[in-house]
Amino acid sequence: MATVTATANDLLAQHFVLISRLKESQKAHRRKLRTLPSPPLSILNLPTIPSPKPSPPPSPPSSPLLLPRRKPPRADLSQAKRARAVHYENYVPDEETIRNDYSQRYVDGGEWPQNWVLGAEPERRFEEYPKQQRLLALKKASVTEYALPPMYLPFSELASLQPSKFDVIVIDPPMSSSFSWDTLQELPLASLAADPSFIFIWVGSGAGDGLERGREVLAKWGYRRCEDVCWVKTNRESNRGPGTDPPTTSLLTRTKQHCLIGIRGTVRRSTDSWFVHCNVDTDVILWEGDLTDPTRKPPEMYTLVENFCLGLRRLELFARARSLRRGWVSVLAEGEEMHVPAVQAQARAGDAPLSLSPEQQLEAGTNVLGQELAVDRAERWDQDKWEAAMRVWLQNGRAVVPMTPGMFLYYNEKSIRV
Template sequence: MSAVLEEIYQKKGEEHKSVAKKHVSFRPANEFHTNDYSNNHIHTGSLPQSHIRNIENTVDGYPKLQKLFSMKEKQVMQYNTKPFGCTVELDEIVPTLNDWIQKDNLTFDVVMIGCLTDNQFIYPLLTQLPINRLISKPGFLFVWGSAQKINELSRLLSNEVWAKKFRRSEELVFVPVNKNSPFYPGLEADDESLFNKMQWHCWMCITGTVRRATDGHLIHCNVDTDLAIETNNCKVGAIPNQLYKVAENFSTATRRLHIVPARTGSETPIRMRPGWVIMGPDVLLNNFNSKDYKNEISRVGSNLPKDPVIESLRPKSPVSNKN
């Protein structure tokens, strides 16, 4: 009798074990320790990007990349022109650029348009801008705008005329750290989206032909990431330094123009930056002169010189092995 009972108990125990196995989660072991910051945001309101630990130093723990970033920054500073500003009203931006092109024979290799304010007239400006004559070939165009502006730009850059002028290469993103940030974009009155559109977008376009593998004297690909997050040392203003650094690190060109098609006011000032000509209605420094600018370019050169150490450190596209 005891043998029969023992057999029954043994079968019952095996049944309990099989039932327990059915309720065990088969997720990988590392998922049990993952911090779910999206879920944390729902309960606390704290945004996920505020928990990223290497915002201040994105290459922390990577000595090779730290050396590369340091050398690139020193090289850019060494071959910068003095800061130039051009104070011009919004309706005079296009005529002024036409004068620079026709009378002064000026062109730029890097043109950035836009800032981190919502009241920008980017679309009308781009439809009138003498872009073919303003930007050299090869040349680079960086256009920053909120999510609503990017929708407009996408339609414009998909236009057959613009598609012939520019090849849309990359989309860059800047994210403010929270809703109290001065860089937090406002929403349209009819915006009823479920998620907050708090990021700023940039279309990076190329005119002419540039190849990653062979044109290292023109571009330094993969030095920066496509995503930038606001840091604690960001000064209040219309343009964070990260926006300028992306362009400086990508292209080796020194002829850089930034057009700010908006009034920014005293609360979001436009800060001058060495190596750039910045034009807009609220630019405080009005010192641009074509002769002085050409002399500055002659002094520093139109491109950064090739540095063998930087070339050895910077990430490169893999070379295909052709038999």
């Protein structure tokens, strides 16, 4: 206490000395000012400098302002196109587009900008790149050749999968009041995951805590997030005009869903081409969605998985009866098992209802590209049969889709030589 008091007294003393010096300096300056003579009276009586004259007003325009000229209506256009041509200055009927005005088009018509992305459909992808198309055809043929007919089991029998291991697991959690993230993370996924392996888990639009909880669940199962896929929804068919988007408290209109990708173990493209391959897909999927089932996810996700991961052991949790797919083991969501016979009957009939989209026809058993998915031969989970097939297809101790010479050259040299 004495040290603190002494320090404070020293500071006060220094402050007093400083104030005293300032006062003496001020007195000295005042004495010098008093000795200065006053300015002559003639200088004090000089007139002030006059203000400059105001600037002249702006000159009138050399020519009258012309209003934008409307393009004359074209009789060859349909009524809808004529209406758009009148409403939009930059509308080009021959191109059926409004240049650089997609935001305004959404405001006026409710059409999302992603509706106008060209070549987004899987069947139109790489139309101008025959080598990539050839690669995908080779890949598809190999996946089909090394694939059992679909196998399925109800969710209540999930434990019967053990001790089998899977290279890829796809999960679309059925979130509800009775099924939460806490429920999901208690599932024994860690015991079903091979090393290395991948997992895909849908976590929602980002409006809630799905992105954060999804990462937590992946970590508990022994995965680390490595990528994510974004499904961007279109509304070409479901658009009902402006102001019909569902109400939301978010700052932006939500038109996408996130799927986190987790990896277990170590996989490098440069050294592990035995397990990962192709790399022609992007992390964005554009798809309209299913108007009859808003929770349904893009069927293209299965192709994306099969394109890049060579592992034959594929598992889907909370699958639908119509999503049974060759080469996959599907753990069906509650109540879906009863729909399997109807889906198989449609597949055996050789066609699907006309109301189904190409993707739905694909899942029902009629492949629009001419490749049979064998949905009609879907069977209950048979662990012995499945494990026996995996042993037959082993290559160097690994159950993977073999690479053809053409696929190998493309992967290593970025070209196809077949």
